[in-house]
Amino acid sequence: MESLFGDHEFLGKDSGNNFADIILPVPIPRMFTYKIPTNLKSQIQIGSRVMVQFGKKKVLTGIIGKVHNKPPQAYESKPILDVLEIEPSVNPLQIRFWVWMAEYYCCHIGEVMHAAVPSGLRLSSESKIQLNPNFDREESKYPLDFREEKILEALEKTEEISYEDCEKILGVKTIHPILKSLVAKEAILVYEKVLEKYTPKVETRIRLTGEIASNKTALEAVFAGVQGKPKQESILLKYLRDIPVFQKPQLNEKGVDKATLLEEGDSESSLKTLIKNGIFESFKVVVNRLPEEEPEKEPAQLSTTQQAAFDEIKTHYESKQTVLLHGVTGSGKTEIYIQLIREVMDSGSQVLLLLPEIALTTQIVSRLKKVFGSQMGVYHSKYSDNERVEVWNGVLSGRFSFVVGVRSSIFLPFDSLGMIIIDEEHEPSYKQFDPAPRFHARDAATMLAYFHQAKTLLGSATPSFESFFNANQGKYGYVEITHRFGYATMPQYHLADLAADRKKNLLKLDSTRMMREKIQAALDKQEQVLIFQNRRGYSPYIQCEDCGWTGQCVQCDVSLTYHQFAEEMRCHYCGYKEKVPQSCPACGSTQLTTMGMGTERIEESLSLLFPEARMGRMDLDTTRNKYGYQRLLDEFGAGQIDILVGTQMITKGLDFGKVTVVGIWDGDRILNFPDFRSGERAYQQITQVAGRAGRREVQGQVIIQSRNPDNDLYEKVIKGDYFEFFRQEMFDRKKFYYPPYVKLMKITTRHSDFKVSEKAAHALHREMANIAVKKIVLGPEKGIIARIKNQFQFESLIKLDRSGNTQTVFKDSLAKILEDLHSRPEFRSVRWIVDVDPS
Numbered sequence: 001m002e003s004l005f006g007d008h009e010f011l012g013k014d015s016g017n018n019f020a021d022i023i024l025p026v027p028i029p030r031m032f033t034y035k036i037p038t039n040l041k042s043q044i045q046i047g048s049r050v051m052v053q054f055g056k057k058k059v060l061t062g063i064i065g066k067v068h069n070k071p072p073q074a075y076e077s078k079p080i081l082d083v084l085e086i087e088p089s090v091n092p093l094q095i096r097f098w099v100w101m102a103e104y105y106c107c108h109i110g111e112v113m114h115a116a117v118p119s120g121l122r123l124s125s126e127s128k129i130q131l132n133p134n135f136d137r138e139e140s141k142y143p144l145d146f147r148e149e150k151i152l153e154a155l156e157k158t159e160e161i162s163y164e165d166c167e168k169i170l171g172v173k174t175i176h177p178i179l180k181s182l183v184a185k186e187a188i189l190v191y192e193k194v195l196e197k198y199t200p201k202v203e204t205r206i207r208l209t210g211e212i213a214s215n216k217t218a219l220e221a222v223f224a225g226v227q228g229k230p231k232q233e234s235i236l237l238k239y240l241r242d243i244p245v246f247q248k249p250q251l252n253e254k255g256v257d258k259a260t261l262l263e264e265g266d267s268e269s270s271l272k273t274l275i276k277n278g279i280f281e282s283f284k285v286v287v288n289r290l291p292e293e294e295p296e297k298e299p300a301q302l303s304t305t306q307q308a309a310f311d312e313i314k315t316h317y318e319s320k321q322t323v324l325l326h327g328v329t330g331s332g333k334t335e336i337y338i339q340l341i342r343e344v345m346d347s348g349s350q351v352l353l354l355l356p357e358i359a360l361t362t363q364i365v366s367r368l369k370k371v372f373g374s375q376m377g378v379y380h381s382k383y384s385d386n387e388r389v390e391v392w393n394g395v396l397s398g399r400f401s402f403v404v405g406v407r408s409s410i411f412l413p414f415d416s417l418g419m420i421i422i423d424e425e426h427e428p429s430y431k432q433f434d435p436a437p438r439f440h441a442r443d444a445a446t447m448l449a450y451f452h453q454a455k456t457l458l459g460s461a462t463p464s465f466e467s468f469f470n471a472n473q474g475k476y477g478y479v480e481i482t483h484r485f486g487y488a489t490m491p492q493y494h495l496a497d498l499a500a501d502r503k504k505n506l507l508k509l510d511s512t513r514m515m516r517e518k519i520q521a522a523l524d525k526q527e528q529v530l531i532f533q534n535r536r537g538y539s540p541y542i543q544c545e546d547c548g549w550t551g552q553c554v555q556c557d558v559s560l561t562y563h564q565f566a567e568e569m570r571c572h573y574c575g576y577k578e579k580v581p582q583s584c585p586a587c588g589s590t591q592l593t594t595m596g597m598g599t600e601r602i603e604e605s606l607s608l609l610f611p612e613a614r615m616g617r618m619d620l621d622t623t624r625n626k627y628g629y630q631r632l633l634d635e636f637g638a639g640q641i642d643i644l645v646g647t648q649m650i651t652k653g654l655d656f657g658k659v660t661v662v663g664i665w666d667g668d669r670i671l672n673f674p675d676f677r678s679g680e681r682a683y684q685q686i687t688q689v690a691g692r693a694g695r696r697e698v699q700g701q702v703i704i705q706s707r708n709p710d711n712d713l714y715e716k717v718i719k720g721d722y723f724e725f726f727r728q729e730m731f732d733r734k735k736f737y738y739p740p741y742v743k744l745m746k747i748t749t750r751h752s753d754f755k756v757s758e759k760a761a762h763a764l765h766r767e768m769a770n771i772a773v774k775k776i777v778l779g780p781e782k783g784i785i786a787r788i789k790n791q792f793q794f795e796s797l798i799k800l801d802r803s804g805n806t807q808t809v810f811k812d813s814l815a816k817i818l819e820d821l822h823s824r825p826e827f828r829s830v831r832w833i834v835d836v837d838p839s
């Protein structure tokens with residue numbers, strides 16, 4: 001790939017370039033070259049949206065990715081039809097980032113564009129029909145039938161009509177053949193009309209009409225007129241209470257929001273009467289969806305430890321782009337971020353703070369909002385599309401020089417980033433699994449920062465081994481904080497032996513005596529308790545006690561998960577669901593029981609054990625709606641819940657002072673999953689959950705229930721000896737060729753026919769084996785789940801040497817191989833999914 005940044009990157013005047021490569025939203029892995037017509041030359045800029053003809057009859061909108069003077073070799077290029085904007089909405093740095101992402105993650109640049117641009121800004125198109133200007137009814141050699149005549153008649157009256165219009169005109173649904181015939185007779189043109197989807201928010205406002213607002217006598221007359229009409233009088237009085245019309249006429253200009261005016265139950269029809277009588281007038285304005293807020297608080301003063309860490313970070317930045325801040329839970333990393341963000345903003349650059357998905361709805365955002373007010377944009381994945389467009393536009397216009405957001409906020413149109421901070425950088429949810437681009441936001445953000453010549457700060461109490469490895473090698477700067485802020489101390493751990501308690505008959509509803517005692521002690525002191533159950537690799541299901549039957553998904557090779565609340569069984573892969581049967585479908589027995597133990601079950605057990613405690617539960621089920629998560633947290637924060645049971649969600653950055661006990665219901669479940677990262681993940685997860693306990697004066701107590709308390713991972717977590725743990729794990733990773741010593745890629749082959757899928761996967765395997773780079777190709781093996789949504793899956797794992805250009809060579813060859821395989825008729829409908837750095 002040539003550099004995008006030749007001499008002609010910023011245009012705005014005729015650059016002398018004759019061709020432009022356009023990124024189009026089509027599933028073909030490249031850009032397309034078009035001719036730049038002379039009359040458009042001065043308007044062509046990288047990042048501008050343009051209209052081009054694609055194929056014979058389609059008009060598409062795309063984004064200019066590159067301009068140059070090389071005519072395409074394989075085809076005759078068509079001219080660009082129009083430039084849609086004067087100021088490009090995508091800047092050259094973004095395009096450079098997209099190109100990098102498409103290459104690194106082996107996907108199409110059109111897919112990156114699709115992920116990057118909020119759909120409200122994307123152009124969608126609608127087919128429209130126009131008269132062909134070259135068509136001459138008298139001269140035409142083709143006769144038209146009566147339906148075709150009708151369409152032409154309509155077109156002679158208006159310039160363009162839609163498909164729907166045609167249906168109405170003819171009163172039939174199948175208009176396609178008629179239109180096709182008209183196109184063949186060269187009578188009409190069908191083209192795609194560009195529509196903008198973003199809709200600004202419009203507010204109706206009310207104000208006194210000019211005559212009355214400028215004339216006291218007139219206003220008095222109005223009051224006289226509404227005497228005995230209390231409803232109208234009430235509206236008038238309320239308006240005048242808020243708006244001193246004579247002292248501040250400019251306030252009357254702005255008026256008040258209609259909804260607010262009628263908020264206290266005033267009648268809309270009375271307002272209408274007032275408007276009809278020329279007293280009030282109503283008008284519309286475009287307003288921000290994201291409200292203005294003033295900062296209300298100065299940032300906190302850093303402690304000596306925090307200040308030292310801050311200074312160290314800055315010293316590292318003199319020679320390094322990236323710094324890893326390894327600070328124990330509760331060490332006050334957020335306050336350090338705040339100081340850094342301030343500094344970068346004061347210097348005139350932009351800042352991006354990335355947070356894991358779920359953490360965004362919580363405390364940290366309101367903490368930041370208090371300091372930064374509405375200079376800070378929030379980019380949430382639950383935002384509506386219109387809200388996203390407003391954040392996008394806010395970054396473009398300079399309203400937001402600081403954004404805190406989820407992984408997709410790396411695509412916002414920043415043009416001068418000074419720093420990207422990635423909080424909880426070890427979080428697996430930074431990786432996008434589906435759809436492409438399957439990027440890791442931490443790695444992509446580091447690249448983005450490099451393009452901006454900005455700094456990157458990775459923050460975590462339990463760094464990912466990749467990042468720690470880089471720090472260890474001296475590639476990243478490394479700063480450590482080993483103490484909590486203030487008087488808070490690290491929590492105390494207790495291992496509770498499930499098997500031993502069972503033997504001694506001390507187990508009650510799956511809880512050990514230790515667990516019960518610690519919870520009771522906390523409740524006695526009005527302190528709060530968090531109970532954690534790992535979601536991964538586990539779901540409750542229904543089983544027949546007599547024959548062993550379990551419910552299976554009809555489209556996937558997985559058991560259905562039992563949802564007590566809805567009394568149904570659901571597939572977590574495809575959403576298929578059915579009601580729990582009354583009796584076993586296999587043997588007719590009515591002895592159906594719930595297997596496994598979920599958060600629901602734990603909640604139930606605990607309410608039996610502690611009937612006086614107020615319970616709460618936080619999992620996928622209870623947080624499905626937009627505010628579910630926030631509401632539970634608010635209740636917990638307000639002390640309305642004593643024991644909160646939850647999955648991974650309760651571990652993310654929560655800072656509640658009254659939590660003194662954290663219980664890990666089943667520690668073994670965290671240790672056991674078959675993955676080279678299992679040790680790393682277990683260490684992170686236990687430490688993070690435990691880190692919610694005892695964040696103020698009272699020391700936290702962490703109870704881990706286990707059948708196997710001698711497992712030495714527990715010992716390492718309890719000692720908090722991250723470095724020793726890292727060293728041992730690295731020994732294995734090196735020996736067995738795993739990251740960070742190699743680069744991993746996973747390729748999944750998918751087809752609805754088992755045989756085709758298998759054959760395609762083997763064909764791919766043979767081809768990949770021939771690529772001449774240092775590598776190991778494993779597989780193909782049946783996917784861990786062999787069938788999903790009726791597609792059979794095979795997986796290949798590739799381990800690439802990290803040296804030289806191994807990766808580039810392999811990826812380039814792979815692209816050719818896949819193109820080649822796809823062109824074979826037998827494999828035409830096979831799907832290949834490439835995942836770079838799978839996790």
Ligand code: ADP
Binds near residue numbers: 302303329335
């Ligand atoms: P971390 O992100 O490292 O887990 P936090 O930033 O959440 O830690 O800090 C833990 C607690 O200590 C928070 O309640 C925070 O408000 C408080 N805190 C941290 N630093 C300071 C400071 N310099 N001044 C006052 N309070 C602080």
Ligand code: ZN
Binds near residue numbers: 572574575576789
């Ligand atoms: Zn399914």
Ligand code: ZN
Binds near residue numbers: 548586587
């Ligand atoms: Zn049965």
